[in-house]
Amino acid sequence: MKSDVPESDPDALVSLPFRLDIQMVRSKIVRNIPFLRQSWGRVDTVAVIGFWVSFVLATVGLERGAHHIGIFRALSVLRTARLLSVTNGTATIMRSLKLSRSLLADVVYFIVFAMLLFSMIGVQSFKGSLRRSCNLLPLLGENTTKLTQVCGGHIDATTMTPSPYLQLDGTPASVTKGFICPLGQVCQEGQNPYGGVESFDTVYYATLQIIVLASINTWSGVMYQIMASEYPVSSIFFISGVLVLNFWLINLLVAVITNTFSAIRSSTKRSAFGAAPLGRVVEEPEEGWSAVTGRHVGQNRFKVWWSYTRWPWVVLALASLVMEATATVDMSPLHEEIIDMTERMITFAFDIEIVFRIATEFPEWRNFFYHGNNWIDLILAIGCSVIQIPFIHNSNVYPWLTIFQLARFYRVILVVPRMKPLMLTVFGNMYGLANMTLFLMLINFLAALVAIQLLQGDMVGTLTMNFRPTVQFLFGHVPNILLRKLDHCVVQCDGC
Numbered sequence: 084m085k086s087d088v089p090e091s092d093p094d095a096l097v098s099l100p101f102r103l104d105i106q107m108v109r110s111k112i113v114r115n116i117p118f119l120r121q122s123w124g125r126v127d128t129v130a131v132i133g134f135w136v137s138f139v140l141a142t143v144g145l146e147r148g149a150h151h152i153g154i155f156r157a158l159s160v161l162r163t164a165r166l167l168s169v170t171n172g173t174a175t176i177m178r179s180l181k182l183s184r185s186l187l188a189d190v191v192y193f194i195v196f197a198m199l200l201f202s203m204i205g206v207q208s209f210k211g212s213l214r215r216s217c218n219l220l221p222l223l224g225e226n227t228t229k230l231t232q233v234c235g236g237h238i239d240a241t242t243m244t245p246s247p248y249l250q251l252d253g254t255p256a257s258v259t260k261g262f263i264c265p266l267g268q269v270c271q272e273g274q275n276p277y278g279g280v281e282s283f284d285t286v287y288y289a290t291l292q293i294i295v296l297a298s299i300n301t302w303s304g305v306m307y308q309i310m311a312s313e314y315p316v317s318s319i320f321f322i323s324g325v326l327v328l329n330f331w332l333i334n335l336l337v338a339v340i341t342n343t344f345s346a347i348r349s350s351t352k353r354s355a356f357g358a359a360p361l362g363r364v365v366e367e368p369e370e371g372w373s374a375v376t377g378r379h380v381g382q383n384r385f386k387v388w389w390s391y392t393r394w395p396w397v398v399l400a401l402a403s404l405v406m407e408a409t410a411t412v413d414m415s416p417l418h419e420e421i422i423d424m425t426e427r428m429i430t431f432a433f434d435i436e437i438v439f440r441i442a443t444e445f446p447e448w449r450n451f452f453y454h455g456n457n458w459i460d461l462i463l464a465i466g467c468s469v470i471q472i473p474f475i476h477n478s479n480v481y482p483w484l485t486i487f488q489l490a491r492f493y494r495v496i497l498v499v500p501r502m503k504p505l506m507l508t509v510f511g512n513m514y515g516l517a518n519m520t521l522f523l524m525l526i527n528f529l530a531a532l533v534a535i536q537l538l539q540g541d542m543v544g545t546l547t548m549n550f551r552p553t554v555q556f557l558f559g560h561v562p563n564i565l566l567r568k569l570d571h572c573v574v575q576c577d578g579c
Contacts, residue, residue, distance in 0.1 A: 122181065123165065126161055126162070126164055126165075127162060129158055129161060130158060130159050130160070130161040130162040131159075131162075132158075133154075133155040133156070133157070133158030133159040133161070134155075134156075134158075134159035136155040137152075137155035137156040137159060140152055140155065147540070151540065153536060153537040153538065153539075154537060156536040156537070157533045157534075157536040157537035159536070160529075160532045160533060160536055161533075163529055163532060164529055166525050166529070167522065167525050167526070167529075169521070169525070170518060170521065172514065172515065172517075172518025172519075172521075172522075173518055173521055173522045173525065175347075175518075176518065176519065176522050177522075178347075179340070179343050179344055179347055180340065180343075182343055182347070183339050183340055183342075183343035186339045186342075186343075187336060187339055187340070190332070190335045190336055190339055191336075193332065193335075194297075194328070194332045194333065194335075194336075197327065197328060197332055198290060198293045198294065198297060198328065199286070199290065201293045201296075201320075201324050201327075201328065202286050202289040202290040202292075202293050203286060203289070204320070205283040205289040205292065205293065205320070206283050206284070206285065206286055206289045208283070208313075208317070208320065209283040209309055209312075209313065209317070209320075210282075210283050210284050211272070211284060212233075212283065212309055212312040212313055213233060213275050213276060213281060213282050213283070213308060213309070213312060214251075214272045214273055214274065214275055214282070214284075215233060215234050215235060215248050215261075215270055215271065215272050215273075215312055216229060216230055216231065216232060216233055216234060216270070216271070216273060217230040217232045217234050217237070217262075217264040217268045217269070217270055218230065218264075218268060218269050218270075218271050218273075219267065219268055220267055220268060220269060227269075229273060230268070231276075232262065232264070232311070233261070233262065233308045233309075233311045233312045234248060234261060234262045234263065234264045234270035234311065234312065235247075235248055235259060235260035235261025235262060235263070235270065235311070235312055235313065236248050236259035236260065236261065236262075236263045236264070236270050237263060237264035237265075237268055237269045237270040238263060238264065238265060238266045238268075240266060240267075243266075245259045245263050246259065247259045248270035248271060248272065249269060249270065249271040249272065250272050251272045251273075260312075260313055260314055261310070261311050261312045261313050261314065262311040262312070275288075276308075281305065292305055293324065293328070296321060296324045296325065296328065296329075297324070297325075297328035297329050297332075297333060298329070299325055299329050302321065302324075302325065303321075305321070306318055306321040309321070386443035386444070389439060389440070389443050394498075396433070396436060396494065397494050397495055397498055399429050399432055399433070400491040400492055400493075400494045400495055401492070401495050402425075402429065403425075403426065403429045403488055403489075403491055403492075404489060404491075404492045404495070406422055406425050406426065406429075407422070407426075407485065407488060407489060409422065410422060423476075426467075426471075426488060427471055430464075430467040430468055430471055430488075433460075433463070433464050433467065433491070434464050434468055436460075436464075437460060437461055437464045440457065440460075459493075463487050463490055463491055466484070466487035467487045467488055467491075470484040470485070470487060470488075493506070
């Protein structure tokens with residue numbers, strides 16, 4: 084892998100971006116640039132200081148004394164952030180984010196201000212609302228059983244009419260609202276759910292609920308609880324929060340990053356994701372001239388005839404998808420046999436198509452392999468043929484391998500107007516997509532390491548997700564935790 088250096092300078096070619104970083108650090112040392120003026124220098128300093136502080140705290144027994152002090156141990160793993168520049172593409176993404184940090188900071192400040200504003204509105208409107216819940220009245224002298232249903236009143240056993248909820252001191256409130264507990268239950272104030280964390284009683288607890296609302300992750304549960312405790316019109320607060328905080332303000336972060344990527348693309352003529360020079364537009368060769376050798380090869384009439392057979396193959400791809408969609412969990416053996424037979428026939432037809440498409444390129448048959456769609460169709464044809472082998476077809480992995488059959492549907496998408504340019508835009512630069520995916524994965528696992536060092540041991544071992552550094556946590560719970568934090572970090576940039 085080569086770094087972003089001019090091809091005319093052979094001495095500047097390096098094998099990995101790590102080596103390029105080392106060369107840059109050495110050049111800064113030679114120029115007497117202060118160590119803390121360098122970004123990675125500041126990160127390394129914080130990580131080393133965090134390690135030695137945690138070492139001292141662990142040695143004297145204070146790290147896990149009366150309180151668990153895990154912040155310094157969490158800071159010590161920040162040195163792994165250098166992995167974010169493991170490839171040229173991820174290093175370019177890092178530089179792009181660094182260039183946009185001032186605009187991103189302004190947007191973040193604005194988002195924080197809006198969140199605090201919504202938090203204060205929530206405190207004024209819903210303080211104490213989540214304390215009320217239905218309680219099952221005792222029948223045989225046992226204690227009252229608290230239920231999870233939030234409420235705003237109950238049915239009076241004497242008058243059989245809705246009555247206001249009971250406050251903490253046992254006196255009834257002045258109004259009946261929200262969900263009415265049925266006969267045999269009483270609506271009474273108590274503790275907030277989840278140990279008092281889920282509430283709008285204070286600004287910081289309300290801010291936590293607003294953060295959940297802005298991430299649109301499990302926000303509807305809190306909304307329905309407030310609606311059950313207050314009035315259905317309370318949903319306007321949550322819907323407004325989603326529209327303002329998520330659809331508008333958080334997307335401003337995406338807009339800033341996208342604008343930075345576009346600026347880098349325009350100034351450097353390189354992809355912000357791929358860190359590679361933009362490919363030149365290849366002119367179509369004249370009829371009768373080879374695209375590979377440039378020699379005149381004459382016109383292949385069979386190829387001209389074969390170009391008119393495009394639509395039958397599109398219909399076959401659509402028929403394959405429709406036939407697979409008819410499968411059900413309780414389908415009869417005859418239905419299953421029809422699906423298998425139809426798929427074998429369609430697979431055989433596409434195998435013949437590949438052979439003829441190669442034949443149409445003769446005598447310059449190598450031209451077949453200079454087109455991406457030919458490679459895709461060839462791989463799909465081979466994959467669909469291989470999974471028809473009885474040993475594979477009758478195994479438990481066959482349902483997963485039908486992805487080869489379903490992938491043929493891309494031909495149907497390409498014939499839809501305006502879909503082909505869109506697909507080429509999205510999947511045209513696979514190197515850029517791979518770099519962006521790798522960057523997000525590295526961010527996820529870096530945050531996972533910080534979470535493990537910060538929170539491990541604070542939860543009981545019986546919990547499935549207890550932040551212990553196990554394989555189950557890394558591969559089972561890390562994606563779930565960090566996808567919640569990174570729902571809006573995927574930058575969708577047209578042509579980036």
